[in-house]
Amino acid sequence: MPGHFYILVSLALFFIGTTGVLMRRNALFVLMSVELQLAAGSLALVAFSRGLGDQRGHVVAFFVMALAAAEAAIGLAIVVSIYRVNRKIDLATIDELRN
Amino acid sequence: MLSQLRFIPLLPLLGAAYLILFGRRHSKRVIHTVATVAVFASCVISLDAFFFGLPQVVREGGIIDAVFPWFAGGDLAVDFTLRMDALSGLLCLVVTFIGTLIHVYSVGYMAHEKDYARFFAYLNLFCGAMLMLVLGDTLPVVFIGWEGVGLASYLLIGFWYQENANASAGKKAFITNRIGDFGFLIGMFLLFRATGTVNIPDILDAAKTGSALTAPLWLGQSVAFWAGLFLFVGAAGKSAQIPLYVWLPDAMAGPTPVSALIHAATMVTAGVYLVARMSAVYMLAPAALAIVAIVGALTAVFAAIIGFAQNDFKKVLAYSTVSQLGFMFVGVGTANFAAGIFHLFTHAFFKAGLFLCAGSVMHAMGGSGDITRMGGLAKRLPWTTRVFQVCWLAISGVPLFSGFFSKDAILDGAFATEVYGHGLAWVGPLVGGLLLLAALGTAFYMSRLYFLVFTGPCRADEHVQQHIHESPASMVFPLVVLAVGAVLAGLAAIPPAIRELFGKHGESTLATWLAPAVGEPMEIAHSAEWRVMGISTVVALVGIGLAYAFYGGGYRQPAHAFVQKMPGFVALARDKFRIDELYAKVLLRPFRLFCNIVFQLVDRILIDKILIGGWTFLADILGRVFRFFQSGDIQRYLAAFAIGAAVVVWIAARPTLPDDVRVKVEGRTVKVDMVDPDASRGALRYSFDFDGDGTPDRSGPTPSATWIYGGVDHHEVTITIEDSRWHTRRILTRTFDLR
Numbered sequence: 014m015p016g017h018f019y020i021l022v023s024l025a026l027f028f029i030g031t032t033g034v035l036m037r038r039n040a041l042f043v044l045m046s047v048e049l050q051l052a053a054g055s056l057a058l059v060a061f062s063r064g065l066g067d068q069r070g071h072v073v074a075f076f077v078m079a080l081a082a083a084e085a086a087i088g089l090a091i092v093v094s095i096y097r098v099n100r101k102i103d104l105a106t107i108d109e110l111r112n
Numbered sequence: 113m114l115s116q117l118r119f120i121p122l123l124p125l126l127g128a129a130y131l132i133l134f135g136r137r138h139s140k141r142v143i144h145t146v147a148t149v150a151v152f153a154s155c156v157i158s159l160d161a162f163f164f165g166l167p168q169v170v171r172e173g174g175i176i177d178a179v180f181p182w183f184a185g186g187d188l189a190v191d192f193t194l195r196m197d198a199l200s201g202l203l204c205l206v207v208t209f210i211g212t213l214i215h216v217y218s219v220g221y222m223a224h225e226k227d228y229a230r231f232f233a234y235l236n237l238f239c240g241a242m243l244m245l246v247l248g249d250t251l252p253v254v255f256i257g258w259e260g261v262g263l264a265s266y267l268l269i270g271f272w273y274q275e276n277a278n279a280s281a282g283k284k285a286f287i288t289n290r291i292g293d294f295g296f297l298i299g300m301f302l303l304f305r306a307t308g309t310v311n312i313p314d315i316l317d318a319a320k321t322g323s324a325l326t327a328p329l330w331l332g333q334s335v336a337f338w339a340g341l342f343l344f345v346g347a348a349g350k351s352a353q354i355p356l357y358v359w360l361p362d363a364m365a366g367p368t369p370v371s372a373l374i375h376a377a378t379m380v381t382a383g384v385y386l387v388a389r390m391s392a393v394y395m396l397a398p399a400a401l402a403i404v405a406i407v408g409a410l411t412a413v414f415a416a417i418i419g420f421a422q423n424d425f426k427k428v429l430a431y432s433t434v435s436q437l438g439f440m441f442v443g444v445g446t447a448n449f450a451a452g453i454f455h456l457f458t459h460a461f462f463k464a465g466l467f468l469c470a471g472s473v474m475h476a477m478g479g480s481g482d483i484t485r486m487g488g489l490a491k492r493l494p495w496t497t498r499v500f501q502v503c504w505l506a507i508s509g510v511p512l513f514s515g516f517f518s519k520d521a522i523l524d525g526a527f528a529t530e531v532y533g534h535g536l537a538w539v540g541p542l543v544g545g546l547l548l549l550a551a552l553g554t555a556f557y558m559s560r561l562y563f564l565v566f567t568g569p570c571r572a573d574e575h576v577q578q579h580i581h582e583s584p585a586s587m588v589f590p591l592v593v594l595a596v597g598a599v600l601a602g603l604a605a606i607p608p609a610i611r612e613l614f615g616k617h618g619e620s621t622l623a624t625w626l627a628p629a630v631g632e633p634m635e636i637a638h639s640a641e642w643r644v645m646g647i648s649t650v651v652a653l654v655g656i657g658l659a660y661a662f663y664g665g666g667y668r669q670p671a672h673a674f675v676q677k678m679p680g681f682v683a684l685a686r687d688k689f690r691i692d693e694l695y696a697k698v699l700l701r702p703f704r705l706f707c708n709i710v711f712q713l714v715d716r717i718l719i720d721k722i723l724i725g726g727w728t729f730l731a732d733i734l735g736r737v738f739r740f741f742q743s744g745d746i747q748r749y750l751a752a753f754a755i756g757a758a759v760v761v762w763i764a765a766r767p768t769l770p771d772d773v774r775v776k777v778e779g780r781t782v783k784v785d786m787v788d789p790d791a792s793r794g795a796l797r798y799s800f801d802f803d804g805d806g807t808p809d810r811s812g813p814t815p816s817a818t819w820i821y822g823g824v825d826h827h828e829v830t831i832t833i834e835d836s837r838w839h840t841r842r843i844l845t846r847t848f849d850l851r
Contacts, residue, residue, distance in 0.1 A: 035751050043747075104747055111744030 019060035027053035117177035125240035135229025147232035155208035195249035199629035213590035220586035238264035281365040288359040292349015299342035319392035340400035347383025364426040368471030377460040408441025409546035416553030421685035425481040448525025449630035450623040455518035461597035465503040488570040508555040514602030555655025568666030609641035786815035
């Protein structure tokens with residue numbers, strides 16, 4: 014498989030993730046889309062790392078995984094507490110900081 | 113002990129500090145003991161220094177105590193140095209001696225006062241500051257003392273601050289003095305600029321030897337003239353001369369011992385002291401001396417006239433003080449410095465005595481000073497009356513009393529002075545004549561005061577009359593001492609003409625003694641002295657006789673007739689010629705108007721509306737604009753973030769500009785050559801548009817191109833660097849001329 018194929022997949026993943034983050038109204042889906050973006054980043058890192066024969070990309074990919082786990086934990090906790098207050102997690106209706 | 117001059121001002125200052133901090137805890141006995149002992153101790157030190165230390169060194173400039181170098185910067189070095197020479201030593205004695213007496217007097221006078229510690233603390237503060245003023249060897253040290261006495265004066269005038277009038281009188285004194293202080297500072301700065309020093313002895317040396325002070329400054333007048341004039345503005349403020357005298361009569365709002373000590377005997381003479389201290393500078397500027405003398409003479413006459421019509425015991429004495437200070441300024445203004453200081457010395461005794469008598473009388477009369485409600489007190493207050501008689505004869509200039517000698521010395525000098533030169537020779541006789549008038553007035557209003565208060569029937573209410581009593585011993589003792597002083601102080605300077613009768617030659621003791629500090633005394637023909645003595649004796653007796661005719665034993669027919677004949681004049685004099693009202697109209701009202709305009713324009717409009725209002729308006733508008741973006745919708749923020757990130761990436765992805773672009777022209781051939789490290793990667797494409805038609809003439813991956821032009825002219829080449837991977841580009845142009 015040619016090396017730029019991985020990059021193309023990574024790009025596709027990132028665009029899907031970005032679209033999800035910007036368009037989905039449900040906070041859970043937004044969180045999942047953020048995970049997609051992070052996965053895209055990790056994939057690009059690993060792909061370049063392998064293509065250039067440099068192990069540092071792999072190392073950073075592990076960091077990204079740890080970061081993604083932490084982000085998911087905190088993000089979900091926030092979503093849950095928002096749900097407790099608002100009884101819904103529709104981002105369009107959560108605008109307490111407006112104006 | 114000799115070089116320890118520092119303790120003279122320090123002890124009263126320490127006393128003041130202690131009483132302010134801890135005075136409330138102590139009984140009245142402790143309070144007045146601390147205060148009086150502090151001043152008395154510095155009196156003892158002063159006496160010791162003056163009589164045992166000073167005589168040996170008086171020709172070498174006196175006793176010096178360099179306490180510490182105060183501050184230095186650039187050419188300016190100010191030392192905190194004290195010096196006792198003949199002049200400052202004499203003043204020092206007056207201040208500490210009369211200060212001690214007045215502390216003793218206050219023990220009785222203020223016995224019923226609640227705020228006892230505060231009063232004595234302020235008195236001590238005054239003494240300390242005054243001693244610093246007198247002993248200061250550099251102008252800044254003198255200035256601290258100068259300001260310190262002003263502060264103490266302000267605090268003591270407004271001592272009974274619960275009454276609004278007293279507080280305003282304090283403020284008036286302070287503000288009027290500030291005007292004078294401004295003059296003092298300008299004078300000091302001028303002297304520093306001309307001589308490069310603020311040490312008084314150095315300035316005086318410069319005045320005696322160098323030409324630094326005679327150089328013209330403004331309006332063709334010398335530095336010495338302007339410095340002398342500005343210092344005199346300060347002196348006029350402190351010593352209550354026209355036009356700054358208005359504060360002193362109001363200053364009588366303070367307790368009577370304060371009036372005696374500060375506003376009669378010591379502080380108000382600081383201006384005279386200053387002029388005498390800077391005598392060498394004034395000697396270079398006869399015109400400045402003439403101004404001093406004329407202002408002094410006019411003040412002497414003017415204040416005496418106001419004194420005719422005042423009905424408050426202390427007000428009469430206050431205007432008398434203003435008038436006598438005028439005498440002193442004529443003394444120093446005619447370069448007869450020793451005479452001016454002599455009058456300062458004698459005046460301190462008899463005027464302090466008069467004020468303390470006033471206090472004793474008011475004490476007996478239940479606090480009222482209205483002389484129209486007095487009379488016949490001689491029988492009830494025997495000691496006070498005797499002291500008042502002595503001081504009254506002394507100030508009126510009756511022969512053999514101290515005031516006679518000192519006033520005479522001033523008059524002699526005024527008629528005989530030759531300091532002014534030809535253009536101003538008229539000044540001497542003029543001020544001499546004015547002073548004779550003022551002396552007549554002095555004898556008249558002081559005698560009026562005596563006759564109205566002490567002779568004839570008593571005009572007070574029954575109730576008040578029953579309570580008239582002689583004052584306690586602590587008040588009578590200082591009175592008697594001052595009366596003795598008022599008689600004997602004249603011995604310090606018996607005029608040469610009288611000395612001759614006793615087989616002694618040369619100048620008077622005091623004049624000889626002061627010579628190292630203020631210059632050699634004037635040579636005056638003895639015949640002239642006798643003539644002046646005769647005239648002034650006649651003047652004094654006429655004044656007293658006239659007053660007897662008007663007021664002997666109470667108001668008499670001529671007094672009523674005079675008031676009926678010239679009601680306008682009498683009312684005007686009683687209203688102090690309405691100078692306060694004039695100042696209010698001419699100075700205060702325009703000043704208030706000006707302040708109001710500035711307040712409205714600067715404060716209200718510029719600061720409030722434009723500077724502060726402008727920023728709030730800007731913040732308000734910006735807030736309204738930015739609020740629009742603050743939707744609270746996180747996804748909109750993220751979208752903006754994504755767009756921003758894309759823009760940043762796009763900018764970062766543009767090709768970098770080449771390091772160097774060289775254009776080589778040879779005839780009509782132009783070669784463009786660029787140094788671009790990125791060219792070797794092969795992703796960049798370079799296009800060159802030489803003829804300016806918008807389409808590339810040369811293009812390729814190499815960063816150079818050649819073109820041959822058809823004609824000579826001003827040309828421009830447009831270079832486009834394009835990155836084929838990102839489709840980004842940079843465009844640059846170069847211009848050149850073909851010949």
